[in-house]
Structure formats: C-alpha cells, structure tokens
Amino acid sequence: MLDETDIRLLSALQKNAQLTAQDLGAELGLSPSQAGRRRQRLETSGLIRGYSAKLDPVQLGLAIQAFVQVELTSHGPEQARSFTRLLDTRSEVVSAWTLTGNADYLLRVYCEDLPALNRLIHDVLLPHGAxxxxxxQIVMDQCKPDAPLPL
Known part of the structure; x- marks a missing residue:
C-alpha cells in the first residue's frame, strides 16, 4: 500500500533518479534516513525496478528511430518463442510489445541510418520463418519525450 509520501518519492525519482537520501529527505520533509529507508522498501518490493541513464541516440550515431509492426505467419507458442529469441539478439530493438489488432508485435528500433534499418527489416526480420x-514507420520528430508514469 502506497501512501502520499511514497507517491511523492516515486514522482521525484522518476524526474531525477540520482537524488540522494539527503535530497529526497529535503524534498519530502523527512530525515535522510527515513527517505532512504522508504526508497529501499520500494526497491525491495520490486516497485522500483532499477535506475538508468537517458542517452542521446543522435550523439551516439543512431540517427534513425522507427516503429516496426510485425505480423507472424501463425500464433503458436514455438513461433512466438522463436521470434522473441531473435529480438533478444538484436541491439537495434530497444523495446518490443505484443499487441491486439493486425500486428502481433510492435518494435521500437534505433539504427545508424536508413540502410541499417533496411538490413534489419530485409536481412533479419523478414527471413525469419515465423x-x-x-x-x-520512421520517426520524424518526437513531439513529447518519454514521460514519467502518471502517479
């Protein structure tokens, strides 16, 4: 069960995961040790799954972001496992979802250029038996950045 202080703590960490217990305590009106214990409890419970850095893909040479919809030939468990194993081998695929509707999967991919995206689609995805x-769809611009979860 989350109380209002937990929600404020989670909100603060979503905005800046590098906040120290001292910073959190000051923001929440708690002592640093109380804030640290609350954060640790939320980590231990699995509500906080980890921390990461947001990197600039363009500065890393990843100029193309695209969403790729994939339809499978059939929907058996082995085809799905085989396809997800393929996804696990491809660093260009940064996230993947299973969907309802026409497409079975939606992939978010980053590639260095259009030829690299073309190779991913034509040399990796399409030849897969499933x-x-x-x-x-190639992303032209991201008009709203990835946002924190609504709390």
Missing amino acids: VAKVQS
Missing part, C-alpha cells in the same frame, strides 16, 4: 509481414 514472420509473415513487416511494416515500418
């Missing part, structure tokens, strides 16, 4: 169809 894949029937691939459709891609």
